[in-house]
Amino acid sequence: MSLSTLRRGAANRRRAQGGYTLLEFLVAFTVLSLFLTAGLAAVAVALRSDQQAAFVTLATPLARAKLAAAGIDFPLRTGVARGQFGNGYLWRAEVRNYRSAAMYRTGSIHAYWVEVTVDEAPGSAGRSLSLATIALARGTRP
Numbered sequence: 001m002s003l004s005t006l007r008r009g010a011a012n013r014r015r016a017q018g019g020y021t022l023l024e025f026l027v028a029f030t031v032l033s034l035f036l037t038a039g040l041a042a043v044a045v046a047l048r049s050d051q052q053a054a055f056v057t058l059a060t061p062l063a064r065a066k067l068a069a070a071g072i073d074f075p076l077r078t079g080v081a082r083g084q085f086g087n088g089y090l091w092r093a094e095v096r097n098y099r100s101a102a103m104y105r106t107g108s109i110h111a112y113w114v115e116v117t118v119d120e121a122p123g124s125a126g127r128s129l130s131l132a133t134i135a136l137a138r139g140t141r142p
Contacts, residue, residue: 051125052127055120055127055129056129058087058089059089059118059127059129060129060131062085062089062091062118063091063116063117063118063129063130063131064131066091066093066116066118067114067116067131067132067133067135070093070095070112070114070133070135071135071137074093074095075095076095076110076112076114076135076137077095078095078096078097078112079094079095080092080093080094080095081093081095085118088120088121089118089119089120089121090118090119090120090121090122091116091117091118091119092116092117092119093114093115093116093117094114094115094117095112095113095114095135096112096113096115097110097111097112097113098111098112098113098134099111100139107138107139108138108139109136109137109138109139110136110137110138110139111134111135111136112134112135112136112137113132113134114132114133114134114135115130115131115132116130116131116132117129117130118130
């Protein structure tokens with residue numbers, strides 16, 4: 001083999017290796033991009049879940065307090081009552097007749113279905129939490 005043939009073969013190999021290196025770089029960059037995209041999507045889901053958990057943590061005791069205050073903060077009569085908590089959350093209480101039972105000499109007992117819904121402040125993500133219970137109230141004798 002002549003020296004010029006060896007040089008041409010070495011030059012061809014260098015060019016082929018240079019192209020192969022570019023292809024390797026593009027594949028590696030694509031794989032890295034996919035991993036970064038998946039990682040950022042996972043972070044976004046985690047942040048959204050964290051905000052949902054924070055809302056549920058704050059809204060649950062507020063809804064329970066309104067259920068416990070049924071008949072005190074709002075009357076136990078069929079209808080809807082609304083208001084706002086100090087932290088900006090809105091509440092809505094819906095009272096419906098459930099059942100009545102006559103009691104001997106003492107009048108009657110009325111059962112009401114009470115459902116309290118707590119919503120985030122307007123302009124937020126629009127999260128909502130609802131709790132319900134049955135509340136009893138003594139009625140007057142007919």
